[in-house]
Every structure is written in structure tokens, then in C-alpha cells.
Amino acid sequence: MSRRRSEQRLKRLIMSLTTRWMSGELWQYREREIGTIIYSLGCFPSQADLHDLIAEVEEDQTGYIHLDSFLPVMSKVLLEHKFPPIPEDLLLQAFEVLDKEKKGYLEHEELTKYMTQEGELFTQEEVDEMLTALADHEKNVVYYKDLINQLTIDPDM
Amino acid sequence: MQKEFPVFSVLNSALNTISAALLIQRWYRQHVARLEMRRRCTWNIFQSVEYAGEQDQIKLYNYFGFLMDHFTPASSERNLISHIFRKNEICLDTEWERYFCYKSIEVTKSYTGPHLTFPVTFCGVSKLVEAFKHKEQLHARYVLQLLGETWRLLRTFPNISHVIACHTKPITICGDLHGHLEDLLLIFYKNGLPSSDKPYVFNGDFVDRGKNSLEILLTLFGFLLVYPNDVHLNRGNHEDHIVNLRYGFTKEVLGKYRVHGKKILKLLQMIFSWLPLATVIDNKVLIVHGGISDTTDLDKIARVDRQKYASALRPPKMKVHGCMTKMNENREREACGQVEGRRRVCSLTYHSSAPDHRHDLPRRSLNNTPVCSKLDLSVDEKLNSRCRLSGFDQARCELKKSDSYLESKTTETDLDEWKQIVDVLWSDPMPQNGCIPNEVRGGGCYWGPDVTEEVLRRNNLQLLIRSHECKQDGYEFCHNRRVITIFSASNYYEVGSNRGAFIRMGPDLVPHFIQYQASTTCRELTLRQSVGWTERSALQALREQLFIHRSDLISAFQEFDPNNKGMISVTHWASTTERVLNLGLPWRVLRPQLVSSTQHGMMDYQQWIKELSITEPKLEISDNSILDTMYKNHSNLETIFRIIDTDHSGLISFKEFHQTWELLRSHLKTEISAKAIADLAQSIDFNKDGSIDINEFLEAFRLVDISAHN
Numbered sequence: 053m054s055r056r057r058s059e060q061r062l063k064r065l066i067m068s069l070t071t072r073w074m075s076g077e078l079w080q081y082r083e084r085e086i087g088t089i090i091y092s093l094g095c096f097p098s099q100a101d102l103h104d105l106i107a108e109v110e111e112d113q114t115g116y117i118h119l120d121s122f123l124p125v126m127s128k129v130l131l132e133h134k135f136p137p138i139p140e141d142l143l144l145q146a147f148e149v150l151d152k153e154k155k156g157y158l159e160h161e162e163l164t165k166y167m168t169q170e171g172e173l174f175t176q177e178e179v180d181e182m183l184t185a186l187a188d189h190e191k192n193v194v195y196y197k198d199l200i201n202q203l204t205i206d207p208d209m
Numbered sequence: 210m211q212k213e214f215p216v217f218s219v220l221n222s223a224l225n226t227i228s229a230a231l232l233i234q235r236w237y238r239q240h241v242a243r244l245e246m247r248r249r250c251t252w253n254i255f256q257s258v259e260y261a262g263e264q265d266q267i268k269l270y271n272y273f274g275f276l277m278d279h280f281t282p283a284s285s286e287r288n289l290i291s292h293i294f295r296k297n298e299i300c301l302d303t304e305w306e307r308y309f310c311y312k313s314i315e316v317t318k319s320y321t322g323p324h325l326t327f328p329v330t331f332c333g334v335s336k337l338v339e340a341f342k343h344k345e346q347l348h349a350r351y352v353l354q355l356l357g358e359t360w361r362l363l364r365t366f367p368n369i370s371h372v373i374a375c376h377t378k379p380i381t382i383c384g385d386l387h388g389h390l391e392d393l394l395l396i397f398y399k400n401g402l403p404s405s406d407k408p409y410v411f412n413g414d415f416v417d418r419g420k421n422s423l424e425i426l427l428t429l430f431g432f433l434l435v436y437p438n439d440v441h442l443n444r445g446n447h448e449d450h451i452v453n454l455r456y457g458f459t460k461e462v463l464g465k466y467r468v469h470g471k472k473i474l475k476l477l478q479m480i481f482s483w484l485p486l487a488t489v490i491d492n493k494v495l496i497v498h499g500g501i502s503d504t505t506d507l508d509k510i511a512r513v514d515r516q517k518y519a520s521a522l523r524p525p526k527m528k529v530h531g532c533m534t535k536m537n538e539n540r541e542r543e544a545c546g547q548v549e550g551r552r553r554v555c556s557l558t559y560h561s562s563a564p565d566h567r568h569d570l571p572r573r574s575l576n577n578t579p580v581c582s583k584l585d586l587s588v589d590e591k592l593n594s595r596c597r598l599s600g601f602d603q604a605r606c607e608l609k610k611s612d613s614y615l616e617s618k619t620t621e622t623d624l625d626e627w628k629q630i631v632d633v634l635w636s637d638p639m640p641q642n643g644c645i646p647n648e649v650r651g652g653g654c655y656w657g658p659d660v661t662e663e664v665l666r667r668n669n670l671q672l673l674i675r676s677h678e679c680k681q682d683g684y685e686f687c688h689n690r691r692v693i694t695i696f697s698a699s700n701y702y703e704v705g706s707n708r709g710a711f712i713r714m715g716p717d718l719v720p721h722f723i724q725y726q727a728s729t730t731c732r733e734l735t736l737r738q739s740v741g742w743t744e745r746s747a748l749q750a751l752r753e754q755l756f757i758h759r760s761d762l763i764s765a766f767q768e769f770d771p772n773n774k775g776m777i778s779v780t781h782w783a784s785t786t787e788r789v790l791n792l793g794l795p796w797r798v799l800r801p802q803l804v805s806s807t808q809h810g811m812m813d814y815q816q817w818i819k820e821l822s823i824t825e826p827k828l829e830i831s832d833n834s835i836l837d838t839m840y841k842n843h844s845n846l847e848t849i850f851r852i853i854d855t856d857h858s859g860l861i862s863f864k865e866f867h868q869t870w871e872l873l874r875s876h877l878k879t880e881i882s883a884k885a886i887a888d889l890a891q892s893i894d895f896n897k898d899g900s901i902d903i904n905e906f907l908e909a910f911r912l913v914d915i916s917a918h919n
Binding site: 064095099137146150167171172174178 | 246
């Protein structure tokens with residue numbers, strides 16, 4: 053498929069995912085929402101990746117991005133599979149690394165510590181949300197093996 | 210299709226803690242983002258269906274207006290609907306007092322609900338709130354008495370309330386409540402009851418949709434009576450008896466007060482028209498329910514005779530040349546319009562420079578099918594011939610000529626005033642500059658950041674606070690933080706759909722937001738659960754819309770299936786569905802949740818439609834097209850019946866039913882014959898007494914999803 057056509061398809065897809073407000077070809081979008089869009093297109097960039105991508109696209113410091121600047125960059129990302137999904141076994145390994153005592157689960161404090169002190173830090177809000185969503189409510193621990201099976205990507209795009 | 214990257218080939222060497230954390234964080238953020246997208250999609254569904262309903266009602270109302278302008282004064286059809294357009298009765302206040310007198314209503318010993326003594330006190334109203342919390346109902350006598358006092362008080366208020374912010378008394382500002390008593394109680398719990406130390410502004414839309422609209426009103430009015438200088442109520446677009454017919458408030462009142470409901474509704478109608486239109490804090494912060502337009506002028510608003518506008522949907526004078534021209538232009542456009550393009554509705558007040566746009570702007574209405582344009586013209590012909598026969602047209606022209614000199618000036622001012630009010634109650638902000646008619650809702654406009662700047666500057670203000678639109682977090686900034694939307698009804702679309710919020714503001718005029726969510730379940734739903742739940746509900750609402758439009762959908766699909774194979778491409782399915790339903794939704798994205806299987810990008814649409822069948826008809830009606838028409842126009846029918854049922858008895862006669870149907874035929878674009886309707890009427894005369902019970906009728910055609918029981 054030609055570059056142009058794939059960009060058009062991408063554009064339609066993005067527009068369908070977002071608010072009803074579009075003023076013709078020039079379309080402004082807020083920076084923090086770009087991350088959401090990119091994720092929902094099936095990509096798994098890190099925060100650093102996101103910042104680089106946005107820097108490539110953003111023209112001025114207003115925090116708004118023009119769709120026309122975004123499309124070619126995003127097209128390239130998709131065509132080159134730049135931020136592929138994380139394989140399940142690797143994810144499992146990651147959890148096992150954090151589970152130093154090999155218990156088969158992670159406790160609230162453990163997960164909180166790692167998420168808020170290592171890597172691309174979570175905010176307290178993100179951690180709280182994660183724990184509410186993922187933890188077993190009775191035992192207050194996260195059984196990560198079960199999670200990985202349950203929370204795989206939806207094949208809907 | 211996963212490419213392997215060098216980093217991932219380190220499967221055998223141990224990951225260190227940092228890399229592990231990074232992976233998990235990346236994975237989780239992606240997961241949350243996808244959930245967020247699903248949530249937004251769900252939101253769009255609810256909102257689109259909601260606004261389509263509002264637009265639908267305004268179209269209906271416009272249609273009636275058009276009929277009123279064209280039918281002879283004596284025709285029976287005109288009589289049927291004239292009372293919704295009748296001029297405000299010019300009665301003396303003393304006559305109204307007599308009509309609304311509560312004194313003859315006795316509170317018997319068997320009444321176990323709350324008692325109210327007058328003049329109301331803080332204690333009395335707090336006890337009332339407690340009683341409402343325990344689901345008690347206030348006696349009709351006290352209701353009428355309370356409302357009567359409120360009416361008298363509101364008449365002394367100006368159109369714009371002015372408030373001074375003060376250090377010791379921060380002002381609390383609440384948005385739409387829509388009958389959600391639990392949210393009001395939650396606000397009082399978090400923030401305290403209104404008092405002279407705790408001033409409140411309630412920014413409209415107290416009623417409709419939720420089931421405790423009346424309790425909310427009584428509570429707010431109660432506090433208003435006790436603290437008239439510290440409780441400020443702004444009118445919303447739902448403080449309008451015509452809107453209430455459709456969105457549940459009228460039904461709620463009549464259901465709770467079978468004997469006195471009608472009086473209560475009438476008194477409320479007058480109270481609504483006396484509600485102030487805006488509140489200004491320290492001459493710097495403007496609070497209105499909907500918003501503004503490029504012509505908003507606070508001085509004009511301060512001067513209008515606000516009680517003339519019992520319903521913002523209709524201007525006070527009917528000999529409006531401009532309005533009729535607009536209707537004619539729109540019909541022409543509709544007849545020759547293309548199918549692509551934005552949704553358009555004859556907007557209530559906006560007089561665009563139509564002649565230039567007539568051929569450029571594509572226009573379509575809801576449910577547009579090829580049959581329509583033909584039908585349109587024949588309605589036109591019919592109406593024209595009727596007018597000609599009666600000589601009404603000629604008479605009207607002459608009338609216009611003679612009046613025009615006298616009427617023109619008043620009419621201009623009236624229209625101008627009316628537009629000021631509609632804009633303030635119905636408008637929504639948009640991200641682009643400019644000011645365009647709000648065609649999604651059908652009234653008011655969409656205004657841009659440049660209009661905000663200009664209007665604020667012109668009126669020497671620094672901030673605009675409005676409501677009118679549901680926001681996921683209960684509030685939202687826009688227009689460079691010069692506009693705040695505040696919405697106080699949590700779980701508005703569905704349990705878990707959104708939070709509610711209110712604002713606290715001190716003399717520094719910096720808004721502080723408090724958010725909350727009323728919940729009947731003890732445990733908070735996780736993000737994933739609440740998204741799932743809301744999504745299911747939204748999809749159900751969407752399936753209903755698809756179901757009721759199925760005949761239109763099938764005809765439209767067949768255009769792409771000339772060989773009648775029963776298959777179309779997914780692309781065509783998406784574009785066609787949007788064309789028919791006109792909801793502005795991302796159908797391709799929704800496809801996996803609505804269509805069970807596709808093959809090589811094609812789908813079996815006949816099978817799909819069959820699978821959508823979600824209801825068993827409650828009546829033995831063989832004619833599917835009648836059923837479909839009933840389902841599709843359920844809300845419209847309800848509105849119309851309640852309009853016709855002037856004495857609120859809940860019954861209409863066969864003759865009235867038949868007349869209504871004739872009236873509606875062209876608007877609903879249906880070709881159901883008079884005989885079919887007569888038969889239908891017979892079959893729904895459940896009591897066999899020659900009249901139709903409205904509630905039973907509507908119940909018979911309410912969609913019931915069998916699959917929901919699984």
C-alpha cells in the first residue's frame with residue numbers, strides 16, 4: 053500500500069477514535085492525549101519514546117500538535133513496528149525478577165516500591181489504580197501469573 | 210507479527226530490576242490507555258444518543274410550529290396542538306393565587322410524611338431533606354404552599370443575581386443535578402447545608418432524567434426561602450415544561466401526585482419562567498447554565514421580561530416572517546440535498562445568511578431515505594392547497610402587510626431578546642474560533658475561544674462558569690482556562706460513567722474542585738470493571754437504535770448489494786450505518802462489538818439484522834412497519850400524547866389519536882394508512898372503553914431486551 057494511502061487510513065482511524073471536533077485538515081491535539089492514541093493503535097512505547105516522538109512532531113511549545121505533522125511520523129512507527137507488544141514470557145520474567153523470594157505473588161508494598169522508585173516512575177495515583185485493578189482483594193497481593201493470561205491485548209484493531 | 214529486537218533476545222540472561230520495572234510500567238500504561246479509549250468510545254455513544262434525542266425533540270417542536278403557522282385558525286388540528294403555543298394567559302396574579310390555593314387541601318391524620326410550617330425555617334427544611342433521604346413524600350398541600358411562596362419570592366428577583374465573594378464565606382457552585390437526589394445529598398454531606406455562612410449557586414437543570422427531580426426542587430426552593438440572599442438558582446434548559454414532557458419530569462410529578470399533579474406542574478411552569486438567568490460574582494465571574502454567543506449582552510439580559518418565556522423553545526410572538534422563511538428554505542434544501550455532510554437541523558434562532566448557502570451546504574435530517582423528498586413535496590402541496598382553499602394564505606399576507614409596520618419593531622426586539630435567552634441556556638463551547646448554530650442540540654450555538662475573550666472583555670469579566678454538558682471528571686476547563694464546565698450529576702449515563710463535582714470559590718476567585726461519585730454498591734469498581742459495565746450498557750443502547758432503524762438500514766445496505774447476495778463490505782457497512790443513524794460514531798472501531806463475524810472484510814447484513822432482534826412484541830401486530838415506527842418514535846409519541854392530554858388524565862380518545870397520527874405522518878415520514886392506525890387503536894384500547902391509556906400504549910411499544918435477562 054502506498055504511503056499516502058496508509059496515512060489516509062491512519063488519519064481516518066485516529067479521527068474515529070477521538071472527539072467530534074475537527075476543523076478540516078488542520079487539527080489540533082493535546083500532547084498528553086497523543087500517548088493514549090499511540091497506545092490504542094497497538095504500540096508499546098516507553099515514556100522516553102513518547103517524549104521523543106512528540107518532540108519530533110511538535111512545532112511550537114503550545115502543547116498542541118497538528119495532525120498533518122503527526123501522521124507521517126505515526127505511519128512510520130506503525131510500518132516499522134517500532135514499539136511492538138511485550139511478549140508474555142518476557143513480562144512474566146520481569147515480574148519474577150521483582151519477586152525476589154519467588155513467592156508467586158507480589159505484595160502491595162513490593163510493587164509500590166518498584167513502580168514508584170525504579171524505571172519510569174509511576175505516580176502515586178497510577179500505583180493506587182494498578183493495585184485496585186490487579187490485586188486480589190482478599191489477600192492484598194498480586195498474582196502476576198494469572199494477570200498475564202487475563203490482560204492480553206484485545207485483537208480488535 | 211512481532212519483530213524481535215536485540216533487547217528482547219536477552220531472554221536467557223537475567224533482567225535487572227530496572228529493566229523489569231520498565232517493562233511492567235510500559236505494559237501497564239498501554240493497558241490503561243486502551244481502557245481509556247474504550248471508555249471514551251462508550252462516552253461518545255451515550256452523548257451522541259442523548260443529543261440526538263434533544264435534536265429530535267426540537268425538530269418535532271419546529272414541525273408543530275410550522276403547522277401552527279400554516280393551518281387555518283379554526284382547523285381541529287390546530288386546536289389540538291394550539292395550547293402548547295398559546296400566549297401566556299394574562300391573568301391577574303390574584304387570580305393565580307386563587308387557582309393555586311392550597312388551603313382547601315386537607316392533611317389527614319393518615320399522612321405519615323413530613324410536615325412543613327410556614328414561614329419555613331432552616332430546621333424545617335433540614336428535616337425535609339432527612340425525610341426525602343428516607344424516601345418519604347411531601348403532602349400536596351405543603352408542596353403547593355412551598356411552591357407558592359417560591360413563586361412570590363422569585364418575582365422579586367432581578368434577571369441577574371449579583372453576589373459578593375467573602376473571606377469567611379466561600380461560595381459553592383453546583384452544576385446539573387437532573388433529579389439525582391443522592392448527588393445533592395452527597396454534596397450537602399461533603400460541603401454542608403446552605404446557610405448565610407454557606408452560600409450556594411445552583412446552575413440549572415435540576416430536573417428530568419433522574420427520579421427525584423421534585424424532591425430536589427423542593428429542597429432547593431426550601432433553602433431559597435430561608436436564605437434568599439445566599440442561595441442562587443439559575444435557570445437551565447430543562448427548566449422548561451415542554452422539555453419536561455419528554456424527559457421525565459412531567460411523568461414523575463403526575464405519578465407522585467395524581468390528584469394535584471396538574472396544578473403543581475402549572476405552578477412550576479410559572480416558577481421556571483421566573484428563575485433568574487445568570488449569576489455574577491464580584492462583577493468578575495459569570496455563571497450561566499449553557500453558555501454564551503457572540504451577541505451575548507449582559508445589559509440586554511438584565512432588561513428582558515424573563516417571565517414571558519415559559520419555554521425557551523418558542524419565541525413569544527408567532528407572526529415571525531423570518532422563522533417561516535427559514536422553514537421553507539430548509540425544506541428546499543432537504544429536497545435537493547446530498548446525503549454526505551454534517552447533520553443539520555433548523556436551528557431555533559439562528560438566521561444564517563441562507564441564500565448564499567442554499568446550494569453549497571449539503572443537508573440531511575435524521576432518517577433520511579429516498580422516499581422522503583417525495584413525501585416532503587406532497588406535504589408541501591397538501592398544506593399549500595389547504596391554505597389556498599381557506600384563503601388563509603391571502604389573509605395572512607394582508608395581515609402581514611398591515612401589521613408589519615407596527616409589528617416589525619416589536620418582533621425584532623422580541624427575537625433579539627429570545628436569542629439572548631436561548632443562547633445562554635443551550636450553547637456549548639467548541640475548540641475552534643467562531644460562533645455557529647448548535648445543530649447537534651438544535652438550539653443556541655457553539656462558541657469559540659475568541660468569542661469567550663471578546664464577551665468577557667466587553668462585559669469586564671474574567672471567568673465563565675457553565676454546565677449543560679456531562680464531563681467524565683465532573684468538571685473541565687476550556688478556552689485557555691477562561692471557561693469551566695461544572696457538572697454535578699454523577700453516574701449520569703450509567704453507573705460508573707462519570708464523577709460529579711462542585712466548585713468552592715473565595716474572594717481570590719480561584720476555583721477549587723471537589724469531586725465525588727454516588728454509588729449504591731459498597732466496593733468501588735476497578736477501572737476495568739466500570740469500563741466494562743458502562744460499555745455493555747452503551748452498546749445495548751446502540752443496539753436498540755440499530756434495531757429500531759433496521760428497515761432503513763436494510764434498504765440502505767441493499768444499495769451496495771445490487772445482486773442481492775446479502776453481503777456488504779465492512780467499509781460500506783460503517784459508512785451506511787452512520788448515514789442512517791447520524792450519530793457521529795466511529796463504527797469501524799465499534800464493529801467487533803456489534804458484528805459477530807466478518808469474512809475477508811465482508812459481512813452478512815441480513816443475518817446481522819436478524820441477530821439484532823431483541824424484543825418480542827407485546828401485541829399481536831402483524832405489520833412490522835407499524836411496530837418499527839412506534840419503536841423509533843417512542844419519545845416523540847410520548848411527548849405528543851402528553852401534550853394532547855391537556856387535563857393530564859392519562860387518556861386520549863380514538864379521535865385524538867387518529868388526529869395526532871395524521872398530523873405526525875409527514876413529520877415521521879411514514880406511510881402507514883389511516884385504516885392500519887384505526888386497527889391499531891382498537892387493539893390497544895385495552896380497557897375497551899373507547900379511549901387509550903397513554904402509559905399502557907407506551908409500555909406496549911417499549912423495547913425490551915430479552916437477551917438482557919441472560
